[in-house]
Amino acid sequence: MRYQVPAGLYAIGSPSPDDPVVVTANYKMGYDLVRRQMAGRNLWLLVLETFGVNVWCAAGKGTFGTDELVGRIEKTGLSRLVSHRRLILPMLGGTGVAAHEVKRRTGFTVGYGPIRAADLPEYLANGLAATPQMRELTFTLRERLALVPVELLLALKPLAMVCALIFPLFALTAGPAAGVRALVALLGAFLTGTVLGPLLLPWLPGPSFAGKGALAGFGWALAFLAVTGFRSAGVFVSAAALLALPAISAYHTLNFTGCTPFASRSGVKKEMRLALPVMAGAVLLGGILLLAGWRS
Amino acid sequence: MKGFRYLRNVVTLELDREACTGCGKCLEVCPHQVFALAGRRALIADLDACMECGACMRNCPAGALRVDAGVGCAAGILNEWFGKRGIGGVGGGCC
DSSP, X not given: OOOBOOOEEEEESSOOTTSXXXXXXXXXXXXXXXXXXXXXXXXXXXXXXXXXXXXXXXXXXXXXXXXXXXXXXXXHTHHHHOSSOEEEEOGGGGGTOOHHHHHHHHSOEEEEOOSSGGGHHXXXXXXXXXXXXXXXXXXXXXXXXXXXXXXXHHHHHHHHHHHHXXXXXXXXXXXXXXXHHHHHHHHHXXXXXXXXXXXXXXXXXXXXXXXXXXXXXXXXXXXXXXHHOHHHHHHHHHHHHXXXXXXXXXXXXXXXXXXXXXXXXXXXXXXXXXXXXXXXXXXXXXXXXXXXXXXX | OTTOOXXXXXXXXXXXXXXXXXXXXXXXXXXXXXXXXXXXXXXESOGGGOOOOOHHHHHOTTOOEEOXXXXXXXXXXXXXXXXXXXXXXXXXXXX
């Protein structure tokens, strides 16, 4: 299954030299969304080579950038096909494209349109005017939910490796039932951090993602211990669980900052400098407690 | 962006109002409405809302904006920190 479309100039309908030029990346889904929104109209669609990556990520990487846009205008001979000199760019392409540079090098004026393709029809109907809502990034529950599978998939391999370590460790020292319980605890913390944290993001207290993840993870640890029995676990295992499980959950929710359209780079760095050592320390301490419990 | 606030007083965004020509491009590209126009120049209206994407800096023809833009994801930053020491693939393979 290919998720790229060839870069170049496409016609939607039968555009004349006066019709608008909309620019997008060659990520198939984004390209299809724009075409769907623009169906029934006549316009030019300039598709940039971003190697199948969406506008936002490509702009961050530089592929949805000034050089590619200028190059694509030249390669497609756009200036010979349209009589005007206006381009409509998706707003989130702004991180990669310098409008004044494009103007200087091609004569085309870049206008940043709405964030979402769904707002393109209204933007065009308003005479290329954006409402404030068109320029506002949201992060609704549905949008967060859509990002959870990405985080899950990316974390699967490291998770598998950790499980491959944890199960034998517990099974050999305390029996297979203990191994299974450890796996369940670990998986629960993992899912709390990758799924629950992101979904409950605005409702978990505090601005810190690691903090939100830790809190959710603490809730999981309590629930897990309550179900399996504090008494059967014993003091050492319970304490270890209450330290390590929130740390694991916190780490994964912290990683959700990568999917989040409002977390600043500086903020994430600050969080990491504080949270990573604390998480590592909590896991280490949990390990020591488990060892102490096993020895005693 | 309604309802979501991140850490306060960490954002590195700086605006040189003397250099600003009031073109308004920063308002056009900012996804968090950080800027406003006042007295024919831009000003930072909501610093903590900035996610440091860098679109404003990229599109300022007067070079009046500065921000430490780049990967803002924990895994990506880990890759940067470890990459500098020659250790690859720590954070994950997203980018």
